[in-house]
Amino acid sequence: MKSLLVVFLGAIVVLFVGLGKKETKTTPLALLFIGIALALIPLDFLGKLPWSFEKNVPVDMLFFDKISLSFTAVLLLASFLVFGLFGSKVQVGSDLLGLLMFSLSGGIILTASSNLVMVFIGIEALSIPLYVLAGSRKTNLKGNEAAIKYFLMGAFSTAIFLMGCAFVYGSTGAIDMETIYRAAYTMEHLKAVSPLLIIGTSLILVGLSFKVSAFPFHFWSPDVYEGSPNRATVFMATIVKVAAFSAIFRLFSIVLMDLRGESWGIVVAVMSACTILLGNIAALRQTNVKRTLAYSSIAHAGYMLMAILVSPEMGFWAILLYSFAYIAASVIVFYYFNEISSNRDESFEAFNGLAKNNKFGAVLLALSMFSLAGIPLTAGFAGKYSIFSAAFVEYKWLVFVALLGSAISIAYYFRIFKSVFFTEGDAKVNTTAVSAIFLGIAAIVILLLGIAPSILTNLSVFKF
Numbered sequence: 001m002k003s004l005l006v007v008f009l010g011a012i013v014v015l016f017v018g019l020g021k022k023e024t025k026t027t028p029l030a031l032l033f034i035g036i037a038l039a040l041i042p043l044d045f046l047g048k049l050p051w052s053f054e055k056n057v058p059v060d061m062l063f064f065d066k067i068s069l070s071f072t073a074v075l076l077l078a079s080f081l082v083f084g085l086f087g088s089k090v091q092v093g094s095d096l097l098g099l100l101m102f103s104l105s106g107g108i109i110l111t112a113s114s115n116l117v118m119v120f121i122g123i124e125a126l127s128i129p130l131y132v133l134a135g136s137r138k139t140n141l142k143g144n145e146a147a148i149k150y151f152l153m154g155a156f157s158t159a160i161f162l163m164g165c166a167f168v169y170g171s172t173g174a175i176d177m178e179t180i181y182r183a184a185y186t187m188e189h190l191k192a193v194s195p196l197l198i199i200g201t202s203l204i205l206v207g208l209s210f211k212v213s214a215f216p217f218h219f220w221s222p223d224v225y226e227g228s229p230n231r232a233t234v235f236m237a238t239i240v241k242v243a244a245f246s247a248i249f250r251l252f253s254i255v256l257m258d259l260r261g262e263s264w265g266i267v268v269a270v271m272s273a274c275t276i277l278l279g280n281i282a283a284l285r286q287t288n289v290k291r292t293l294a295y296s297s298i299a300h301a302g303y304m305l306m307a308i309l310v311s312p313e314m315g316f317w318a319i320l321l322y323s324f325a326y327i328a329a330s331v332i333v334f335y336y337f338n339e340i341s342s343n344r345d346e347s348f349e350a351f352n353g354l355a356k357n358n359k360f361g362a363v364l365l366a367l368s369m370f371s372l373a374g375i376p377l378t379a380g381f382a383g384k385y386s387i388f389s390a391a392f393v394e395y396k397w398l399v400f401v402a403l404l405g406s407a408i409s410i411a412y413y414f415r416i417f418k419s420v421f422f423t424e425g426d427a428k429v430n431t432t433a434v435s436a437i438f439l440g441i442a443a444i445v446i447l448l449l450g451i452a453p454s455i456l457t458n459l460s461v462f463k464f
Contacts (some may be wrong), residue, residue: 002044003037003072004108010034011101018094026094027087030101034083038076045069061118063250068112070320071246075107077445078238078327084438085335086231096136099129100235107243115176116165119247123161123211126243127154133232134224146227153210153220161207167200177255188258198263201256205264208251211244212301215275222282225294230341233290234334237297238327245304249319253312260309268308269398275302276405283412288346289337292412293330296372299405300326303387306398310390317457318390321449322383324456328445329368329380333416335439336365339429348415352425360436361429362420364443369413371446374406379449386453 010033018026045066062068083100106125113119131154135147169175171194172183187193206217213221225233252264279299286292304326307319340350355362371380384406392399419425431439449456 002040003076004105004112006033006037006040007076007101007108008105010037011098011105014094014101015098018097020093023094023097024087026097027083030083030094030097031080033101034076034080034104038073038080041069041073041076061114062109062112063114064112067250067316068246070316071111071242071323072108074242074320074323074327075104075111075239077324078242078331079104081327081331081438081442082231082234082238085331085435086234086338096133096231099133100231103127103129103133103235104239107239110243111246113247113250114178116168116180117175119251120158120162120165122243122247123158126240127158127211130232130236130240133235134228136232137229140227142223142227143229144227146224149220150224150228153224157207157210157217159207160203160210164200164203164205164207167196167203169200171196171200177250181255181258184256185258193259193263198259201259201263202267204251205248205267208244208248209271212241212248212304213275213298214271214301214305215278215298216271218275218278218298218301221298222291222294225297226288226290230290230334230338234331234338237293237334238330241297241301241304242323242327245301245319245323248305248308249315252308253315257312265309268305269395272302272305272309273398273401275299275305276402277302280405280408280412284408286412287348289341289348289350289416290346292415293333293337296409296412297330299409300372302405303384303402306387306391306395306402309395309398310387310393314386314390318383318386321379321386321453321456324445324449325371325379325383328442329371329378332364332368332439332442333372335435336361336429340427348419349423349425351416351419351427352423354420354425354427354429357426357428358431361431364439365420366417367443367446369417371450373410373413377447377450379446379453382450382453386457 010030014026014030017029103126106122109118110122110126113122131147131151134150135143137143165175168180172180174180174183184197187197210217225236228236256264276299279295279302283292283295283299286295304319304322307315307322310318367378371378374381374384388399388402
């Protein structure tokens with residue numbers, strides 16, 4: 001996990017180099033560090049790097065396996081796109097940029113945590129900078145509301161998570177995941193699962209469900225997304241969500257997999273169904289694009305929860321593919337929303353006539369809408385297909401619910417499509433050459449993984 005060290009050191013460098021300078025001066029430096037960290041992932045994956053610091057890290061603190069490397073690659077790609085497309089042109093100083101990089105470091109820790117204390121550290125390192133970023137527009141009342149709601153919900157969810165960890169420790173006598181796995185396996189096969197372990201597992205699930213906005217712990221998400229600056233919002237919707245799901249996947253699909261039938265399986269299935277239906281139905285009723293995207297993000301959390309219910313290997317590839325698809329499409333949509341809503345109009349009418357004034361942007365928006373809705377030949381379709389086909393064996397009813405939710409989602413995604421292509425207006429976005437490069441990278445991910453998802457899923461299969 002050399003990437004973690006590169007990102008953390010990069011955050012410190014960006015903070016000090018950017019003192020007194022406009023953020024645009026240090027954004028290339030931040031992109032350089034993230035690019036280096038991203039370039040190290042495939043080399044680390046193949047074991048081609050001649051140097052290593054993993055041997056100096058206690059084995060019960062962090063996992064340096066291909067699961068963590070894969071999720072780290074998703075987080076770094078998302079950060080690379082967000083930093084490249086959402087840089088502030090007026091911000092003096094790189095404090096916000098540095099906070100984003102520190103938050104990214106927390107996300108990477110979360111993907112690699114091998115004990116519950118490190119999961120807690122990862123959650124806090126990921127979340128605390130975002131409490132500041134959500135309220136960084138000090139004179140904006142909605143921003144102040146978003147910051148206090150995000151902070152309070154984050155504090156409550158962390159407290160619930162820690163209580164769950166205490167119960168798990170009380171029942172297993174351990175906080176490292178390998179020991180917890182062995183204890184849960186033994187209890188299940190002896191048919192003597194401790195009630196403390198079931199309670200602890202439930203509380204941990206509740207704490208992490210807040211982070212991914214899963215029902216019924218989603219209620220903070222629309223208000224926080226709407227009030228936060230657009231860059232912080234897209235960071236929450238992509239990096240935070242994927243990082244939290246990486247922890248959920250490792251804890252529930254691997255460490256506590258033997259308790260699926262005993263305690264958490266049906267609970268997660270019902271949460272997934274309710275999250276999908278609530279997110280998509282609520283999104284239909286919105287007139288504000290940002291709130292619509294917030295409820296859309298909730299619905300996508302429901303689809304990703306389905307991947308937790310299947311076998312670890314199938315679930316891993318499904319959630320990884322879906323994460324790439326979701327991030328690439330979300331970044332494109334939020335970018336054009338950010339550019340178009342600069343005049344404070346956050347309604348669907350703000351997109352009116354974009355196809356006439358910016359064909360490139362209209363095509364990319366359509367592509368991202370198709371991917372989010374799960375239209376064939378996009379990465380979103382490949383991700384949904386992989387999740388639905390894996391879950392169909394044991395949870396047929398849940399797959400039917402997910403298909404219904406996907407059908408509903410087409411209606412509100414088509415509202416943006418209709419505004420862009422079929423409604424007269426003067427929406428216009430002047431896409432720079434640099435922005436076009438980052439948007440092109442996101443579009444390539446959507447098309448490449450949509451047409452040939454085997455590029456990702458045929459990578460070396462590893463044992464769990």
